[in-house]
Amino acid sequence: MKYSRLTKEQFEELHQEFINFLATQSITADEWTDIKANKPEVAEQELDVFSDLIWEGVLSKVDYLEHISPQQMHLFHCTEKHMRLIALKIKNTEIDITTTEGYHWFRENLMSDDIEFFTAKKEYSDDKGADKFKLIQEGANITKGQLYQYFENLVGK
Numbered sequence: 285m286k287y288s289r290l291t292k293e294q295f296e297e298l299h300q301e302f303i304n305f306l307a308t309q310s311i312t313a314d315e316w317t318d319i320k321a322n323k324p325e326v327a328e329q330e331l332d333v334f335s336d337l338i339w340e341g342v343l344s345k346v347d348y349l350e351h352i353s354p355q356q357m358h359l360f361h362c363t364e365k366h367m368r369l370i371a372l373k374i375k376n377t378e379i380d381i382t383t384t385e386g387y388h389w390f391r392e393n394l395m396s397d398d399i400e401f402f403t404a405k406k407e408y409s410d411d412k413g414a415d416k417f418k419l420i421q422e423g424a425n426i427t428k429g430q431l432y433q434y435f436e437n438l439v440g441k
Contacts, residue, residue, distance in 0.1 A: 285336060286340075298338065347360055351423050359435060
């Protein structure tokens with residue numbers, strides 16, 4: 285398995301897609317019931333293959349990722365050849381930008397000396413999907429990139 289198995293909730297959401305996946309392998313509903321009961325290791329393999337297929341599809345469409353922690357914000361733009369990063373660090377450890385009050389402070393003090401901006405560019409490894417997946421596992425969320433674009437215009441290219 286290349287990524288991670290989908291959760292029970294994700295499988296439930298993708299129920300029809302999973303049925304279609306089994307159908308492409310000529311596995312009927314009755315056969316699937318039999319496989320789950322009598323060959324659990326084969327069922328596990330099918331779940332893993334399906335999970336990887338879903339992750340591949342999702343990761344191939346990811347353009348922006350955000351990871352926000354109490355004193356840091358990491359905004360990623362995933363281009364075709366590399367990732368661009370805009371990172372913001374809050375020097376004041378009393379501020380927690382994951383709270384409403386902390387985020388309000390952050391917006392009000394954006395250009396103060398209490399906030400440091402960094403930018404970076406990183407080439408992908410041999411596996412672009414795995415690079416994105418690692419960030420997601422570390423807590424990044426897939427976004428439409430509004431925050432990244434806002435700060436890109438603010439800090440310049």
